[in-house]
Each structure stands twice: as structure tokens, then as C-alpha cells.
Amino acid sequence: MDYVLMFAEYAREVQGSADARQSRQQRLYACLRAAILRGTIASGTRLPASRVLAQELGVARNSVLYAYEQLAAEGFVAGSRQGTVVADVGLTPQADAIEHEEGKPRLSRRASNIGRPADDHSEVDGEPRAFVPGLPALDAFPIRQWRRCLERAWRSVDSTRLDFMSAGGNVVLREAIANYVRVSRGVRCDAAHVVITDGTQSSLDLCARTLADAGDTAWMEDPGYGGAQAAFQCADLRVVPVPVDADGLAPPPALWREAPPKLIYITPSHQYPLGSVMSLERRLMLLQAASACGAWILEDDYDSEFRHQGTPLASLQGLAPDAPVVYLGTFSKVMFPALRIAFIVAPSVLAHQLVKVASRLMPMGRLAEQVALAEFIESGYFTQHLRRMRKLYGERREALLDALHRHMSGLLTVSAGAGGMHLSARLDMPVDDIAVSEAARAHRLTLRPLSPFCLDAAARADYRGLVLGYGALDARHTDAAVRRMRGVIEAMARGT
Numbered sequence: 001m002d003y004v005l006m007f008a009e010y011a012r013e014v015q016g017s018a019d020a021r022q023s024r025q026q027r028l029y030a031c032l033r034a035a036i037l038r039g040t041i042a043s044g045t046r047l048p049a050s051r052v053l054a055q056e057l058g059v060a061r062n063s064v065l066y067a068y069e070q071l072a073a074e075g076f077v078a079g080s081r082q083g084t085v086v087a088d089v090g091l092t093p094q095a096d097a098i099e100h101e102e103g104k105p106r107l108s109r110r111a112s113n114i115g116r117p118a119d120d121h122s123e124v125d126g127e128p129r130a131f132v133p134g135l136p137a138l139d140a141f142p143i144r145q146w147r148r149c150l151e152r153a154w155r156s157v158d159s160t161r162l163d164f165m166s167a168g169g170n171v172v173l174r175e176a177i178a179n180y181v182r183v184s185r186g187v188r189c190d191a192a193h194v195v196i197t198d199g200t201q202s203s204l205d206l207c208a209r210t211l212a213d214a215g216d217t218a219w220m221e222d223p224g225y226g227g228a229q230a231a232f233q234c235a236d237l238r239v240v241p242v243p244v245d246a247d248g249l250a251p252p253p254a255l256w257r258e259a260p261p262k263l264i265y266i267t268p269s270h271q272y273p274l275g276s277v278m279s280l281e282r283r284l285m286l287l288q289a290a291s292a293c294g295a296w297i298l299e300d301d302y303d304s305e306f307r308h309q310g311t312p313l314a315s316l317q318g319l320a321p322d323a324p325v326v327y328l329g330t331f332s333k334v335m336f337p338a339l340r341i342a343f344i345v346a347p348s349v350l351a352h353q354l355v356k357v358a359s360r361l362m363p364m365g366r367l368a369e370q371v372a373l374a375e376f377i378e379s380g381y382f383t384q385h386l387r388r389m390r391k392l393y394g395e396r397r398e399a400l401l402d403a404l405h406r407h408m409s410g411l412l413t414v415s416a417g418a419g420g421m422h423l424s425a426r427l428d429m430p431v432d433d434i435a436v437s438e439a440a441r442a443h444r445l446t447l448r449p450l451s452p453f454c455l456d457a458a459a460r461a462d463y464r465g466l467v468l469g470y471g472a473l474d475a476r477h478t479d480a481a482v483r484r485m486r487g488v489i490e491a492m493a494r495g496t
Contacts, residue, residue: 222455326345412427
């Protein structure tokens, strides 16, 4: 065994990683451990004497003794009369290189379907790109005011409050949220109806596990939000895609009989991703039908604060005192995503059940952030920030619509929508929206393809398009970004 060569090869393997910054004795231990696990050093092999190996590698003898002692403590080697011997730890040498036996396929390991999304369009480099959907104007956030609220919050926290909070969240924040949504969205609630969560995905997961049992049916808008689909699948629910039109969710009458739902997930104020607003008639019909079949409606009001035309419709939850609606809100769009605070508004009995389940599944933390957010809302900073963002996003929306009109005629048909932070657009040319999205990365564009939002794979051909976020897109850069987008689409159409 050439230990000098083995040590050098290990050093090349870890070059550029955190392991490369280890001390020599730690690196020697890691090298020997890896060789034993791989089977390169087989069980029963006697390792060189510490003095001999130290001389071969040009390291201090203490470094070798450290490595041997650590390996012995973990059971990889054992001392004997013959010296330090590799223990039999039950590993097959070079197990990852063994071929399957004749006629017996090799067992494969893979992630679940949830862990293997069909199309991954997440950003990995952290650099800003044009058209990222759902990303707010972070550079316009009043961080100084927020920092002051956060500092005051930490000054109010002593050691007795550093444990987990109540699973329902800080009561002062719950009161602030209840006051806000009552006025701004017509939601019927008080603090007892509000449950704080770590984000919309946590809210969806909690509702799926609390309001339905495995095997129950959950309806989803199609196309719709993939996060809701993931939450329902993780709860082992049967997900049924329901088409949408210009008035929102449009279930065929027969579907109520053939696949009666336990949960109905909707985004009525700004359908995601198409942007339509559910009409009042459709809202009332849905409430009546859900009540008749015993279903809960999950109303995801993710960006209703930003309405650019007309008067905002009140929440579905507020249309009737006994509406079977669980209202979901978030601060990721109106504040900043890293805050990771969202909320659920549910009938008091149901809210109590949600808190009980949350206490087992997701212990509540971030007390200071919740206290700071409560002050941010009650002090008026939140309302001031919303007013500024409505104006800013309205300007950015108009800049994008103008640039699309001037540069994308014949290439895209835009569904403007009346609010939110993104536009939906259908491709007018026979090109693959996923391929366009991938090609756009090289041009610093995030063109989220529309077709993967379809749950029904057969419907994807009818939804070739793009979801264009404008919240974080400076109006001064919009025209250039749209021209780059046009170049990408035209190149794909030419096949170049």
C-alpha cells in the first residue's frame, strides 16, 4: 500500500472544499477513514507503525498517533500484538463498483417524487436576474426602521423567553395581524383565530395534515401553485386538478359527485400563475358547494395587497359568517422572503386543532422577529411601506407592459391581470417554454416556464408561456431585459 500516493490523491479530492482547510492530522485521519470505508484498505490489514508512517508522509508522529486513536475510538481499527489492525466493519470492498448478478437488476436509490421535481428552475448562484416571480423590491425595504424594531424587540427579551414559544405564535403579533386583515381584507377574525407559521409552505403542510386524512381528495387549480401540490402529496392526499378560467376555479358539475373534495386550494385574489381574479358569483357558488359537501377551502391570499386597477374584492373568508374557509397570508411578498413569517386565520375550534398539531410538528421560534413585526405593523411603518410598494410596483408593471407591447408583438400574448407582482404570457410561436427558460439563464433572465404549473400533463401543450415577475425589476432596466428576452425566443424559434 502506497500511503504517500493515497494521501496525495485524497488531498486532490478535497481541494477547494472545507476539508482542505483541516490540519494535517485531521486530514490524515479523514484519508484513512475514507480508505477503510471504500474498502481500499481491507479489514485485517495491519497499518504501518506510527513512526514509519510519519516518516513516509513527512508529518509529526503525533499526527499519526492522533489519527490512529481517533479511528480506534470509532471502531475502525483495533490494537493487537501485530500492531494497529483494520477492524471488520461489515463493508464490501468497492461496493459501488460491483456489477449486478446475471439476470438480477441492480437496486437503485433515488429521491421520492416530491424530491425530484420535473423541472427545477431555482436560482443557485444568488445573483439577481430579471423577471424572478414573487421577488419583492428588496432594495426599497425600510431596513433602518426594521432594524430599530428588531433591536427594541431583543432588548425586551430575557433568558426566560428563549425557549420555544406557544405553537400559535406571539399573541401581540396575532392581534396586530387580526386588526390588519379585518380592515384591509374584510377577514372575520380576532387574535384567537390567528396561527403564526414559518411561511406559506408551513401553513399548507399544517392544513393538509390537520384538515384531511391520508387518501382524502384535495382539489387544486390547474395550472396552479406547485408548493400546494407538494404539501398535499406529502400528506398522502389524492390531488385532483381542476381547470381555471377568467373567473377563477371552474369545476365541472360532475366533479362534485365523482371526486368530492375534503380540501379546495384556491388563489382567488390573483390566480397563480395566470393572474385572473375570481368573480363574486363564482366565489358565492364555491362557498355554497363546499359547505354542501363538507369541504374546507384554503384561500391563499399571497399578494392581494398589490392591486393596480379597480377596487380590491374582499376576501372569500369574509363573505359569510360561517364560511368554510381557512385564510392563508404571508409577509414574504410585502416585507422580505427571509423573514419567514406567515399566518393562518381559521375558525376558533379549528385554530385550536392547528395549534395542537403544530406543537408536535413545528415548534415555534424567532420570538424577537415576531415582536418586531408586531411593532412594525402597529407603528404604521408597515402601511407606509405598502403604499410606497403599490406605487413602485404599479410603475414597474406599466414599464413592463409598455416594453412587451413594443418589442414582443407576435411573440407573446400577455395576460395582464389586475394586481400582484407578475404577469403571465403565452408564447405565440411553436417553441418549448422550458427550453426558452433554460436558454435565458445565459442572458441573466429568469423566464419561469408556464407549462410545468399544469398538474395535468396533457394540458401542458395548451399552456406554453412564461411567468414574468416585475417586483424586483427596476423600470430603468426593463426595456433592455425585454429585448434580451426577445432575442432568446427568436433564437429558439430559428433553432440556433
